[in-house]
Amino acid sequence: MVRSRITGLEFAMTPAVYLPSQHASVHNLPDDDEQLRAVLADAVAAAIARQHPDGNFEDPAADEDVGDMSLGVLSLLCLAWHRGDRRDAELVGAARRGLDFVLSERVFRTDNPGELFHRVRHSGLPYARYVLGAGEHPFGDWPSTVWAMLHAVNVLELGRGLFTDARYTELAEVATGFWRWLTEASVFNPQQTANQAIGAVVAGLALGRLLADTSIVDESMALYHSEVRSKRITDRGLRLPVEHGAGHDQNYLPISLTFLARAHQVSGEQCFLDDGDEIARHLECRLSARGFDFGGPRYSEQHSGCEGMLGLRFFSGRIRADLGRYLGDRRGAYYCATTPGVASGHFAFTTVWFWQDDHEWYRDTTGEPVHTRYSLRHGRVSVSLTGQLTPYLVDAASTAVIESVVDHQHGIGPLVRYPDGKTLLLTRPLGPVRVRDTTGGGLGAKLVTKAVVTRDQVMLAVQQLYVSDGERLYVAAVLDRAALPADVELTFLAGLPYATAEGERQRRIRTVAEPGGVPFDLGRPGEVLTTKGVLLSDGFAISAGAALRVVNPPDGLAYVNSTQTVELTQEQVAFALGDDPRGYGNPDAGWQRVVATNHVLAEPVSDTPHGRVVFALCYGPDATPMPVSVAEAEQGVLIGTPAFTALVGHPAGDAHGEPVLRVTAVDVLSPWRTSGRRPGR
Template identity: 70%
Template sequence: MTPVYLPSQHASLHDLPDDPDTLRAVLADAVAKAVAGQQPDGNLEDPAADDDIGDMTLGVVSLLCLAWHRADRRDAELVAAARRGTDFFLAHRVFRTDNPGEMFLRVRDSGLPHIRYLPAAGEHPFGDWPSTVWGLLHAVNVLDIGRGLLTDQQHADLTEVAVGLWRWLTEASLFNPQQTANQAIGAVVAGLTLGRHLRARSGVHEGDRIAAEAMSWYDKEIQSARLLDRGLRLPAEHGAGHDQNYLPISLTFLARAFQVSGEQCFLDDGDEIARYLEGRLSSRGFDFGGPRYSEQHCGCEGMLGLRLFSTRIGADIGRYLGDRRVAYYCAGPSGVPSGHFAFATVWFWLDDQRWHRGPSNTVVHTPFSLRQGRTSVSFTGQLTPYLIDVGDTVAIESVVDHQHGIGPLVRYQDGKRMLLTRALGPMRTREDTGARLGARLVTKAVVTRDQVMLAVQQLFVSDGARLHVVTVLDRTALPADAEVMFLAGLPYATAEGDRQRKIVEVAAPGGAPFDLGRPGKVLATSGALVAGGLAITAGARLRVINPPAGRAHVNSPHTVGLTQEQVAFELTDDPRGYGNPDAGWQRVAQTNLVLADRIADAPSDLAVFAVRYGPADEVTAAGPIPVSASRTADGVRVLAPDFTALIGHPSGDAHGEPVLRVTAR
C-alpha cells in the first residue's frame, strides 16, 4: 500500500540551525518572496489560503519590519511594500461592524475594530476572536519594531486600531469563546505588550490600565481554570489539558509574557508545562494525545517557549518532533510566508536564549517516564506504559476490548479478556541507576474479574539502546483455566529521514512481511518480531493477532491507511477539527495485539514475562531471549543476558518501600 506518514512530526526542533547566518538567510528569503508576491493593492496574503486570512497581511508586514529593525534591508522596495501592506490591512481587514452569525458578543454594534477569520461576511465568525488576537499581536510587533518604516500617520492609525482590538476582545466579545487556553494567553501577551507600548509613548494611564486588565484576565480566566494532570497544572485547552499541538504554543506565549512584563507567574506556570512535556515526550520527542489535535505538531510557534524553558528546567525538551514545513515561519505550499504566527517568528529572531542539551546517555527519571539515550518509556497517570521509543521507532498502547495499555492480559475460559493495569489505590515506585543502566520498578494492586486483589510488578531496565520490561504477578490469584499473556504494545511509527512512517507490516527475523491490515490473521514466532527499526524479543513465544474488520479497530482494512489522529477523529462526536481525538481514541475497540507468553524457567506459582525492545539491526536470531526467574528470601531474582535484578516482595521492606537491585552483566 502507499506509505502512510504522520503529517507534522518530522525532526527535533532543537536540531534546526539557529546561528545568525542561517537566521539572516532565512529571513532574507522570506522577505524577498513576500515582496515579490505582493499584489498591486498591497495585499500580502497567500492566494492559496482558505482560512486564517484576516491577520495574514499584517503578519507579513511584521516580518518586513523585522528585517528593517535588524538592518538586514532598508531599501525603498521594502519600505514601499510595508507601507502598502499596512494600508491594505487598515482599509480591508479591519472591520467595525458585527460579523453576521457571531453568537458570542456581549455588546452588539459596538463599532470596535476586530479582525475576521475569513473576510466574507458571515463566514466562520467563530474564528474571529483568535484572528483578532493574532492581529493585535502582529500590530504591537509592527508598532514596536516598525518605527521609521511606517509613516507617522500609519503608526498613529495602527495604534488606534490596536487599542480598539483589545477593547473588542475584552469588552465587546466574550473572552476566550473557544475555551482555548493558548489563544487566551496570546490575548494576555497582546494586552501586556500594548500596555508597555502605550506607556513608552506617553500614554501612561491607558498603558497601565490595559496591562492591569491583561493580568486580571490571566488570573481569572486562565490560571483559575487550569487542570491537574500527573501532578502538574496545565492550561485548559478545548475542555481538557494537554494538547500535542497547543501546549508548546502556550509555552511560547508564557515565555513572551514574561519577557514583556517580568511577572514571575508566567515563568512558574511555564515551568510546570515544561516539566510535564519532559515527562511525556519520548527520547526522540514523539508523543500523541489532545482534545483538539492528537498528533499535529507545531513548528515556529513553539520554538521560543521550548527553548527558554528547556534552559529553565534543565531538560532538552527541544527534542520535540516539530513540523519542518513551518519550521521558521508559516508558509503556503509555494513557500511564500503566510503571516500566520509571524509574531512567534519575530520573537524568536529577537531572542538570544540557547537550547539546553544534556549528556547523551544520561539516565533521566521523571515521575512518569524513564529515558536514557535513544530509549524511553512514558507512563499514564496510572503508571501504565503507553509509549515506548527504541530504535527510532515507537510502540504505543495496545487496545483490547476497549482497555488501553501495555501490561499483563488475562483471557478467561469464556473468551473475555482483562488487562491488569488499572491500579486499586496508591502505586509504589522504586528507581535504581547504576553502571550503564537505568531502572524503575512499578508496583500496583489490581483487582481481577473475580474481585481478587493481586500485585502486578513491572520492572523497566534501560541501557540507552535497549529497554527490557519484566512483569511478575501471582499466577495462583487467577483461575487455573485462564490464559495469562503480556500485551507488548502496538508498533506504530518509525523514522524515515525527516518523517515518521506508520508501520503497516511486521515480520519475524528473516521472515516474510506480515500485513497488519488483514482481519483476524495471526503471525506466530518463536520469540522475536521486527517492526520498522524496532525488534521486540520475548523470553518465550511471541505472536501478533490482527483485529477484525471495522472502523473501531486498528489496524483493520478501514483504518490501516489512517494515522492514530485520523482514527481518533473518525470516532469523535463532532466533525473533524471540532471533535475530541482523545475521546475518539478511547472508543477504539481493539488494535493489533502483540502477545508474549510466560517464560518457562520461573516458579510455577508466578507468571513472569520478559520483553526486550531493541534496535532491529541487532537481532541475530528468531528465538526467545534466555531469561530465568527464581524465588529468593528477598523476592524474585531475574537473570537476563544484560542484567540481573532483584524484585522485592510486593509488600516492600520493613517500611513498605519497594525493593529493587539491578546489576549490569
Template identity: 65%
Template sequence: MEPILLPSQHASSHDLPDDPAHLDAVLAAATAAALAAQQPDGNFEDPAADDDIGDMGLGVLSLLCLAWRRGSAGDPAFTDAVRRGLDFFLAHRVFRTDNPGEPFLRVRHSGLPYARYMPGEGEHPFGDWPSTVWAMLHAVNVLELGEGLLTGEQYAEVTELALGYWRWLTEASMFNPQQTGNQALGAVVAGLMLGRHLDGVSRDREGKRVTTAAMRLYTDALRPSRVTDRGFALPAEHGAGHDQNYLPISLSFLAQAHRVTADRLFLDDGAEIARHLDCRLSARGFDYGGPRYSEQHCGAEGLLGLRYFGAHLATDLGRYLGDRRVAYYPAARTGAPSGHFAFTTVWLYQDDSTWHRNPAVPVTTPYSLRHRAASVSWTGGHTPYLIDAGRAVVIESVVAGQHGIGPVLGYEDGPRTLLTRALGPLRVRDARDGDVVARLVTKAVVTREQVMLSVRQVCVAEEQRMTLFAVVPAAGCDFLAGLPYVEETEAGQRKIVTVASPDGMPFDLSTPGAVLHTGGTLLAGSLAITSAASLRVVNPPAGRTSFSSPETIGLTQEHLAFSLADDPRGYGNPDAGWQRVTDTNHVLAGPLPASPPGSSVFAVRYGPHGDVPFDVGVRETAEGLLVETPGFSVVVGDPAGDAAGEPILRLTRR
C-alpha cells in the same frame, strides 16, 4: 500500499540552525519572497488561502519591520511596499460592524475593530476571536519595530487599532470563547506588550490600565481554569488539557510573557507545562494525544517556548518532533511567509536563549525513563503507553476496549482482562547502577472474579533498548507488549503496516483475525521486539473501531480517533475518540517457563535489529525474585515491600 506518513512530525526542533547568520539569511529570503508576492493593491496575503486570513497581511508586515530593524531590507522600494501593504490592511481587513452569526458578543454594534478569520460576511465567525488576538500581537510588533518605517499617520492609526483590538477582545466579546488556553494566553501577552509599549510612549495611564487588566485575566480567569494531568497544571485546550500542537505554543506565550514582565509567575507556570511535556516526549521527541490535535506537531510557533524553557530546566525539550514545513514561519503556497503566527518568529529573533541539547543521561522524570535512544512513558496510572527504541515507537494496545501495555488475563469463554488498572494507591521505586536505570511499579488490580492481584512491573532503560518485566501472581496470563506504530524514515514518521519474524515473510497487520507465531522475536519496521519466551501477533477483527483493520489500516492514530470523536470534522476530542477504539493488533508474549509455581513472569525487550541474544534467567532468592539478563539483573521484592512497606528493587549492571 502507499507509505502512510504522520503529516507533521519530521525532525527534532533543536536541529534547526538558529545562529544569527542563518537567521538573518532566512529573514532576508522571507523578505524577498514577500515583496515578490505582494499583490498590485498592496495585499500581502496568500491568494490561495481559504482560512486564517484576517491576520495574514499584518503578520507579513511585522516580519518586514523586523527585517528593516535588523538591517536586512536592501530593496529601495521596500519602504513603499510596506506602507502600501499597511494601507491595504487598514482599508480592507479592519472590521467594525458585527460579523453576521457571531454568537459570542457581549456588546452589539460596539464599533470596535476586530479581525475576521475569513473576510466574507458571516463566514466562520467562530474564528474571529483568535484571529483578533493574532492581529493584535502583530500590531504591537509593528509598533515596536516599525517606528520610522511607517508614516506618522500610519503609526498613530496602528496604535489606536491595537487599543481597539484589546477592547473588542475584552469588552465587546466574551473572553476566550473557544475555551482554548493558547488563544487566551495570546490575548494576555498582547495586552502585556501593548501596556509596555504605551508606557514607553508616555501614555502611562492607558498602559497601566491595559497591563492590569491583562494580569487580572491571567490570574483570575486562565489559571483557575487549568486542568491537571499527572500532577501538572495545564492550560485547558478546547475543554481538555494536553494538546500536541497547542502546548508548545502555550510555552511560547508564557516565555514571551516572562520576557515582557519578568514576573516569576509566568516562568513557574511555563516550567510546569515543560516538565509535563518532558515526561510525555519519547527519547526521539514523539508523543500523541490531545483534545484538538492528537498528532499534529507545531513548527515555528513552539520554537521559542521549547528553547526558553528547555534552557531554564536544563532539559532537551527541543527533541520534540516538529513540522519542517513551517520551520521558521508558516509559508504561503507561493513560498512567501503567510504572516500567520509571525509574532512567534519575531520573538524567536529577539530572544537570546539557547537550546539545551545534551542532558545528563539516563533521565528519570515522574512519568518516564529515557536514555539516549530508548524511553518509556507512563499514563497517570503508571501504565506504559509509549515505548521508543530502534528509531520506532510502540503505543498502547487495546484489548476489549482496555488500553495499555501490561499483563492480560484470558478466560475460557474468550474475554480478556488487562491487569493495569490500579485498585487504590500504587507504589513506585527507582533504581540505578551506572548508566542503567529501572523503575518498579506495584499495583493492586482486580480480576473479573473480584480476586485482587499484586502485579509488579519493571522497566529498565539502557542506551539502545528498553526492557519490560512483569510478575503476576496468577497462571494463564500473557503480556500485551503494545502496538508497533511508526518508524523513523527520511520522509518522516511512517506507519508500520507489516511485521515479520526474522527471515520470515511480511505479515499484514490488516488481515482480520490472522495470527503470526514467531520464534520469540518480531521485527516491526526498524524495531525488534524480543520475548524471552513465546511471542505471537494476533490481528483484530474487521470494523471501524479496530486499529488496524481493513477499514482503518490507512489511517493514523489521530485520523481514527477523529473519526470516532463526537465531532469528526475537527472539533471533537480525539482523545475521547481514541478511547472508543475496541481492539488493535496484539503482540502477546508468553510467560517464562521458569516462572514460580502459580505465577507468570514475563520479559520483553525493545531495541534495534541485531541486538544481543535475550536469554533470561529467573529464580527466587531471600530478597525476592531475581531476573538475570545479558546486560543487567534485577531483584523484585515481595509485593508487600520492606518493613516500612516500601517496594524493593535491586538493579545490578553486568
C-alpha cells in the same frame, strides 16, 4: 521491491503512510544568526515579490487564518527594517502599501453575521476575521483578532520611522480597539482554548507597555489569573491550561509555552515562569527519547513548528530538560507557510520573538538516564507512562510503539483472558502506586508496583520493571498466579508497533515479520502470526523470553489496523470515531472508542518459581532471541537477562512499604554487543 534491513528478504511494499506533522527534532534546526538572517532575507524578498498591487501580502492558497495574515507578513518586513538588514526604497514602499491595505481592507467594524458570542452588539470596535466572507466561520474571529493584535504590536515596536506618523497613530488606535473588542465586545476566550487566552494576555501586556497604559496591563494580569490560571487542570501531578476541555494537546501546549515565555519577557511576572515550568515538566515526562508523543483534545499527534520554538527553547534551559528533541513540523520551521517557501504571516509574531531571543537550547550531554515519575529515558530509548503509571509509549530503534487496545482497555501489560472470552488488562490501579527508580552500571531502571482487582474481586499485586541500557528497553512483569483462576490464559500485551523514522518523516508500520519469514500484513482481519520469540519491523525488534504472536483485529472502523484504518494515522482514526469527525470534536475521546488494535502477545517465561508468572521482553534494534532466567530470592524474584540481573522485591516492599529493586549490569558483553549488528544505523 524493498529489501528488509534485518531479514534481507525482498517483498512488494504496500503504499507508505506518513504522519503529516511530526518530522525532526526542533533543536536540530539551525538557529545561528547567519542562518536566521538568510531565512528572513529570503522570506522578505519572496513576500515583496508576491505582493499584490493594492498592497495585499496574503497567500492566495489560504482559505482560513486570513484576516491577520497580511499584517503578520508586514511584521516580518518591519523586523528586517529594525535589524538594519534592509532599509531600501523597495522595502519601505512595500511596507507602507502593506499597512495601507491592512487598515483599509482588513480591519472590520461591523458585526460578523452568525457570531453568537458578542457581549455588546454593534460596538463598532475593530476586529480581524478568520475567514474574510461575512458569516463564514465567525467563531474563529476571536483568535484571529488576538493574532492581529500581536502582529500590530510588533509592527508598532519595530516599524518606528518606517511609516508616516498618521498611519502609525492609526495603527496604535486600531490595536487598542482590538483589545477592547476582545475584552468588552466579545466573550473572552469563547473557544475555551487557553493558548489563545494567554496570547491575548501577552498582547495586552505588550500594548500596555508600549503605550504606557497601566490600565491595560492591570486588566491583562487580572484576566490571566481569572480566565487562565484559576481554570487549569491537573495531569500527572502538574497543572496545565485548558485546551478544548482538556489539558494536554500536542499542538497547543508548546504554543502556550511560547506565550508564557513572551509574557515573562514583557512583564517580568514570576507567575508566567512558574506556570511554564509545569507545562515544560509535563512535556518532559511525555515526550519519547526522539520527541514523539500522541494524545490531545484537539490535535492528538500534530506537532507545532515555529509556534513552539521560543517556548521549548526558553523553558528547556529553565528546567534543564532536552525539550528540543520535540518532533516539530518542518513545513512551518521558521515561519508558517500555506504555500511552501512563502511566509503566510500566521504566527509571524512567534517568528519575530524567536529572532529577537538569545536563549540557547539545553542539551543533556551527561549520557545518564533521565527519570521522572512518569517516564524513563536513556540514550535513544524511553518509556512514557500515563497518570495511572501504565505504559502507553515505548520508543526504541527510532520506532514508536503505542498502547494496545483490547476490548476498549488501553495499555501495555499483563492480560487475562477468561474461558468465556472476556479479557482484563491488569493495569488499572486500586489505590496508590509505588515507584522505585535506580541508576548504575550504565543502566536506568524503574519498578512500578500496583494493586489491581480481578474480575473475581481479588486484589492482585502487579509489578512491572523497565530497564534501559540506552539502546534497548527491557520490560518484565511479575505477578501472583495463585490470585487468578486456574482456567484463565495469561499473556503480556506488548503494544502496537506504530511509526518508524524515515529521514525527516515518521512512517506508519504496516507489516511485521519473524526472522527469515515473509512480511505479515497488519491490515488483514483475523490473521495470526506465531513466532519463536522475535518480531521484526524494519530496523526494530521485539524479543521475548518466550513465544510471541500477533493477532489482527476484525474488520471495522473501530479496529486498528483493519482494512478501514490501516492507511489512517492514530489521529485520523480518533477523529473518525469522535463526536465531530470534521475536526472540532475530541480525538482523545474518539481514541477511547477504539475496540481493539493488533495484539502483540508474549507468553510467560516457562521456568519460573512456583506460584509466580513472569513475562520478559526487549524492545530494540536486535533480531536475537532473549534468554531469561527467573529464580526465587529471599527478598523477591531474581530475573536474569543477557544485559543485567534484577532483584524485584516482594510487592509489600521493605519495612516501610517502599519497593525493593536492585539492578546489576552483566559484566560479560551480551550477544547484541558482540554481534556487531546495528540494523538501520
